[in-house]
Amino acid sequence: QVQLVESGGGLVKPGGSLRLSCAASGFSLSDYYMSWIRQAPGKGPEWISYISRGGSTTYYADSVRGRFTISRDNAKNSLYLQMNSLRAEDTAVYYCARVPVSDYAVDYWGQGTLVTVSS
Amino acid sequence: SYELTQPPSVSVSPGQTASITCSGDKLGDEYPCWYQQKPGQSPVLVIYQGSKRPSGIPERFSGSNSGNTATLTISGTQAMDEADYYCQAWDSSTVRFGGGTKLTVL
Numbered sequence: 244q245v246q247l248v249e250s251g252g253g254l255v256k257p258g259g260s261l262r263l264s265c266a267a268s269g270f271s272l273s274d275y276y277m278s279w280i281r282q283a284p285g286k287g288p289e290w291i292s293y294i295s296r297g298g299s300t301t302y303y304a305d306s307v308r309g310r311f312t313i314s315r316d317n318a319k320n321s322l323y324l325q326m327n328s329l330r331a332e333d334t335a336v337y338y339c340a341r342v343p344v345s346d347y348a349v350d351y352w353g354q355g356t357l358v359t360v361s362s
Numbered sequence: 363s364y365e366l367t368q369p370p371s372v373s374v375s376p377g378q379t380a381s382i383t384c385s386g387d388k389l390g391d392e393y394p395c396w397y398q399q400k401p402g403q404s405p406v407l408v409i410y411q412g413s414k415r416p417s418g419i420p421e422r423f424s425g426s427n428s429g430n431t432a433t434l435t436i437s438g439t440q441a442m443d444e445a446d447y448y449c450q451a452w453d454s455s456t457v458r459f460g461g462g463t464k465l466t467v468l
Contacts, residue, residue, distance in 0.1 A: 287448055288397075288405065290457040302457065338404060347452045348395035348410040355404060 245269040245351045247339045252356030259329050259360070265322040265339030265353060273297075273317040276342040278349065279324045281335035281358075289335075292324065293342060307333075329360045366449055366460035373466045380436040382463045384449030387430060392451040394432035396425060400445045408447075409434060441467050 251263040263279070278293040291304045292313040301313055312325040322339055336355040343350055366386040374380040384394060394412050397405035407416050409425035412432060422437045432451075436443055444467045449460040 287446075287462040288450075288459045290450070290459065293457070304456070346395075346410045346414075347393040348407055348450065349397075349405070350407055350410075350416065352404040352406075 245341070247341065247351055247353035249337065249339045249353045249356040252337060252358045254359045254361065255329055256362050257330060257360055260325070260327045261329065261358060263324040263326065263337055263339075263356060263358075267320045267322065267339075267341070270341075271317075272315065272320045272322070276344045277313075277315060277322045278340040278342050279311075279313060279322075280338045280340050280349070280352075281333075282338070282355075283332075283335040286335075288338075294322070296344075326358070329358075331360050334358060334360050366451060366458050368447075368449060368460040368463045370461070371464045371466065373468055374436075374439045375468055376441060377438055380439045380443070380465055382434045382436075382447050382449075382465065384432045384434075384451075384460045385430055386451060386458070386460075388453050389427065389430045389432055389451055392453055394425070394427055394449055394451045396423075396432075396434045397448045397450065398443075398445045399448065405448065436465075439465075439467055443467060 246268045248266045282288045291307050293302045294313045310328045314323045338355045339353040340349040341351040396409040399405040408423045412427035413425045424435045426433050448462045
């Protein structure tokens with residue numbers, strides 16, 4: 244069955260960096276667009292980034308553009324999010340998500356990893 | 363960019379029909395979808411491409427999209443349907459979620 248397992252979250256000081264990873268299983272990562280979506284405590288989801296199947300196309304929300312970088316390793320069935328210059332407002336649960344591109348929707352979500360930015 | 367607007371809350375009696383709307387200037391040209399999220403859980407896709415239902419989603423969930431408004435309809439609402447519901451849509455440059463609607467089954 245499809246599984247997406249995020250890791251790498253934790254407590255980081257403002258201005259610091261973190262790298263999130265998502266291990267995918269039960270399907271071939273190379274067949275799907277993949278995304279990172281975050282949800283701040285008590286708030287709705289925010290789509291922050293996606294990457295095309297081969298990695299040639301990426302999208303970033305204005306809130307993270309220039310600070311975050313999405314990447315993938317299809318051979319390792321893994322998705323990554325490098326987060327730099329972190330701010331308090333980046334505090335959220337970060338979800339790895341699978342996107343069948345023709346559906347324009349997320350059909351599978353990971354369980355999420357919590358990132359807390361605080362001094 | 364554009365915003366997707368949802369009512370903050372909707373209440374419904376068990377067995378009745380609940381309707382949740384999502385409005386946006388470009389929504390008629392997009393493929394809106396809907397997610398259900400229960401406390402402490404990841405969202406679950408319940409409707410995609412405006413009106414399609416993923417496998418495993420009960421038939422009481424349906425969607426429509428007309429003009430600039432997408433609507434999620436839950437027929438014969440059950441207590442288990444109490445949750446937050448979010449619409450989401452893509453345009454050429456952004457991917458947006460609505461602010462969410464808390465569905466209460468009274």
